[in-house]
Amino acid sequence: MAPLLDVKDLTVRFDTPNGTVHAVSGVSYSLQAGETLAVVGESGSGKSVHVLAMVGLIPKPPGRVAAGQALFEGRDLLAMPEHELRRLRGGQIGMIFQDPMSSLNPVLTVGFQIMESLRTHLGLSKAAAKKRAIELLDLVGIPEPQRRIEQYPHQFSGGMRQRAMISIGIACNPKLLIADEPTTALDVTIQAQILDLVRGLRKQLGMAIIWITHDMGVVAGLADNVQVMYGGRIQERGPARAVFHDTRSAYTYGLLKSLPEHGAPGAVQDGTRKRLVQIPGYPPDMTNPPPGDPFAPRNPFATERCQAEVPPLVQAEGAAPGHMVAAWYDLRAARGAQA
Amino acid sequence: MNALPPRPILEVDDLSRHFVTKDFFGREQHRVRAVDNVSFTVAAGETLGLVGESGSGKSTTGRLVLRLDDPTAGQIRFEGQEITGLRKQSLRAMRTRMQVVFQDPFSSLNPRMRVGDAVGEPLRAHRLTKSRAEERDRVAELFQRVGLDPRFAERFPHQFSGGQRQRIGIARAIAVRPQLIVADEPITALDVSIQAQIVNLFMDLQEEMGVAYLFIAHDLAMVRHLCHRVAVMLRGRIVEMAPTEQLFADARHPYTQALISAMPIPDPDRELLRQRIFFDGKLPPPDAALEQVTPGHWVLAA
Numbered sequence: 001m002a003p004l005l006d007v008k009d010l011t012v013r014f015d016t017p018n019g020t021v022h023a024v025s026g027v028s029y030s031l032q033a034g035e036t037l038a039v040v041g042e043s044g045s046g047k048s049v050h051v052l053a054m055v056g057l058i059p060k061p062p063g064r065v066a067a068g069q070a071l072f073e074g075r076d077l078l079a080m081p082e083h084e085l086r087r088l089r090g091g092q093i094g095m096i097f098q099d100p101m102s103s104l105n106p107v108l109t110v111g112f113q114i115m116e117s118l119r120t121h122l123g124l125s126k127a128a129a130k131k132r133a134i135e136l137l138d139l140v141g142i143p144e145p146q147r148r149i150e151q152y153p154h155q156f157s158g159g160m161r162q163r164a165m166i167s168i169g170i171a172c173n174p175k176l177l178i179a180d181e182p183t184t185a186l187d188v189t190i191q192a193q194i195l196d197l198v199r200g201l202r203k204q205l206g207m208a209i210i211w212i213t214h215d216m217g218v219v220a221g222l223a224d225n226v227q228v229m230y231g232g233r234i235q236e237r238g239p240a241r242a243v244f245h246d247t248r249s250a251y252t253y254g255l256l257k258s259l260p261e262h263g264a265p266g267a268v269q270d271g272t273r274k275r276l277v278q279i280p281g282y283p284p285d286m287t288n289p290p291p292g293d294p295f296a297p298r299n300p301f302a303t304e305r306c307q308a309e310v311p312p313l314v315q316a317e318g319a320a321p322g323h324m325v326a327a328w329y330d331l332r333a334a335r336g337a338q339a
Numbered sequence: 340m341n342a343l344p345p346r347p348i349l350e351v352d353d354l355s356r357h358f359v360t361k362d363f364f365g366r367e368q369h370r371v372r373a374v375d376n377v378s379f380t381v382a383a384g385e386t387l388g389l390v391g392e393s394g395s396g397k398s399t400t401g402r403l404v405l406r407l408d409d410p411t412a413g414q415i416r417f418e419g420q421e422i423t424g425l426r427k428q429s430l431r432a433m434r435t436r437m438q439v440v441f442q443d444p445f446s447s448l449n450p451r452m453r454v455g456d457a458v459g460e461p462l463r464a465h466r467l468t469k470s471r472a473e474e475r476d477r478v479a480e481l482f483q484r485v486g487l488d489p490r491f492a493e494r495f496p497h498q499f500s501g502g503q504r505q506r507i508g509i510a511r512a513i514a515v516r517p518q519l520i521v522a523d524e525p526i527t528a529l530d531v532s533i534q535a536q537i538v539n540l541f542m543d544l545q546e547e548m549g550v551a552y553l554f555i556a557h558d559l560a561m562v563r564h565l566c567h568r569v570a571v572m573l574r575g576r577i578v579e580m581a582p583t584e585q586l587f588a589d590a591r592h593p594y595t596q597a598l599i600s601a602m603p604i605p606d607p608d609r610e611l612l613r614q615r616i617f618f619d620g621k622l623p624p625p626d627a628a629l630e631q632v633t634p635g636h637w638v639l640a641a
Binding site: 042043158187188189190191192195214215216217218219220221223240241244245254255256258259260262263265266267268269270273275276277278279282283298 | 532539557560563587
């Protein structure tokens with residue numbers, strides 16, 4: 001089956017007065033229809049930028065796509081004229097962001113903003129759009145949708161605003177939903193509700209999702225596949241269970257280990273004062289990225305080759321099919337030797 | 340093992356902070372009870388976690404303790420001294436004993452001041468060093484203590500990453516050897532790979548200096564790791580307070596139960612089996628009081 005999205009060698013640069021930022025370098029992957037892919041990484045990893053670049057939402061200049069293709073149903077998003085891309089965004093490709101206040105227009109009612117999307121992308125009449133907008137607000141769990149569509153964003157609470165934004169994101173039954181840290185700013189109980197909602201909608205609508213996050217807990221509850229990025233490159237990619245339980249990248253391993261063990265008694269209260277496993281050092285300066293594996297300077301398992309040469313992303317040895325890693329070192333052997 | 344020192348250095352009694360809006364004639368229109376009748380203590384060398392969601396009043400409570408805001412009612416005693424009525428001069432003396440670490444260290448650092456001078460500023464302000472040379476030595480020592488290269492003292496804040504800036508913020512806070520640090524969401528803005536570094540640093544400093552923390556946060560997993568006791572706030576009230584493991588093993592208030600059950604588990608297999616408990620959103624009645632269910636475990640009666 002042809003993938004819904006096929007990204008090939010995507011490379012993004014930002015030209016700034018302090019030098020060229022190597023934001024994304026040679027990222028390739030594909031996404032099947034209906035698949036949920038979690039893209040994990042921290043600031044500067046390229047996790048958001050590579051997706052925004054695909055849908056034409058990075059500022060140019062200073063940003064530019066230096067190389068690559070992003071084939072959406074066979075058509076290259078990166079070569080598409082802006083007016084066609086605009087038709088896709090909000091139509092076939094829905095989007096939700098971390099801060100609903102910055103994507104909702106404060107002077108227009110929530111209902112108007114949903115209806116606008118329905119009318120431009122689906123060509124619905126005003127009456128039909130209104131009916132559908134009410135259905136959508138109901139679908140995302142907003143009570144009294146008839147009354148709510150007349151209200152402005154500031155009259156919604158944080159969680160409700162995020163729901164409203166999701167309703168716009170899914171309004172035109174997108175084949176792909178791009179979610180950029182949509183629950184990061186929310187309280188944990190609200191986050192849990194939003195995740196429930198997305199899991200339900202995914203089943204109902206059969207859409208594929210790219211969920212960008214730094215929270216491994218959210219990943220565990222949502223993703224079919226996980227892609228871990230660091231320094232603008234993919235470090236590891238594979239089925240969620242494989243990445244969590246048969247981790248092959250030292251960076252992924254460090255991320256998982258640096259969290260307090262779930263359910264274990266606290267280190268201070270039980271008197272052990274056990275320290276968390278910490279990844280040494282700091283993220284790289286991406287105007288001057290390391291010549292080899294970007295994680296090598298912080299990686300206790302790094303070999304000389306890691307420092308000098310960028311490792312390719314390849315199927316990991318003895319791992320689940322599709323479980324890929326970019327590493328010159330062998331994490332399992334290195335951990336065995338350490339223990 | 341439970342090695343809680345007995346004497347509290349911070350005692351907060353019936354603390355309230357209400358925000359009142361008035362109409363044209365000065366009549367009360369609307370009253371927001373940001374903090375409402377909150378009582379707790381922090382012992383020397385102890386970490387009390389203050390958790391809750393946005394709007395729960397946890398940060399306002401921290402600001403009241405720091406005397407960055409004035410309470411509507413209630414008392415705060417620090418090292419036995421009532422500090423709610425203190426004027427500027429006496430507050431100054433208190434500030435060498437109580438310090439703060441904010442969420443965003445960048446906004447609390449002067450962009451035009453070399454970070455070494457920023458860390459040395461409290462030493463100068465409180466005349467704790469006798470000469471520039473002594474200050475420089477002390478700053479170098481502080482940098483080393485928080486895991487920064489002392490040569491970085493000559494740089495400016497924008498030349499540091501978020502994690503490094505938080506280390507600078509911590510160095511500045513511990514410069515005066517405080518007994519209590521109020522840490523308001525100190526790791527929230529940091530990258531995941533850096534959070535563990537900072538949490539470890541907090542723990543090390545406590546072990547070495549015996550400093551107590553009022554640790555305000557919403558990440559329950561880190562709070563469990565780092566705190567001796569935890570107080571849970573909801574709409575300005577403390578609804579439950581207990582030794583950390585007691586709280587996680589036997590949460591009594593429905594809101595605490597909901598909060599704990601909403602924590603995502605970073606493991607797909609266990610996450611699949613996680614049972615959620617839902618909170619009906621019912622607020623505690625205004626006259627409800629904390630009741631002790633087991634020693635040290637307090638729950639707001641419904």
